Amino acid sequence: xxxxxxxxxxxxxxxxxxxxxxxxxxxxxxxxxxxxxxxxxxxxxxxxxxxxxxxxxxxxx
Numbered sequence: 001x002x003x004x005x006x007x008x009x010x011x012x013x014x015x016x017x018x019x020x021x022x023x024x025x026x027x028x029x030x031x032x033x034x035x036x037x038x039x040x041x042x043x044x045x046x047x048x049x050x051x052x053x054x055x056x057x058x059x060x061x
Contacts, residue, residue, distance in 0.1 A: 014026075014029045014031075017058070017061065021046075024043065028043055040054050
C-alpha cells in the first residue's frame with residue numbers, strides 16, 4: 001500500500017469520513033505524519049473493516 005497522501009486536505013477527508021461514518025471521532029481520525037498505521041488501525045477497529053477496505057474507503061472520498 002502506498003502511503004496516504006492527504007496532508008493538505010486531511011481536514012476535508014476527515015469531515016467526509018465523519019459524515020459517512022458517524023461512529024468515528026476526531027480521536028479516531030487524528031493524523032500524524034509517520035503514524036498512518038495507528039490511525040488506520042483505529043478506523044479498522046471502529047468500523048470492523050479490513051485495512052485494504054479502509055484505505056479504499058479513504059481514497060474514494
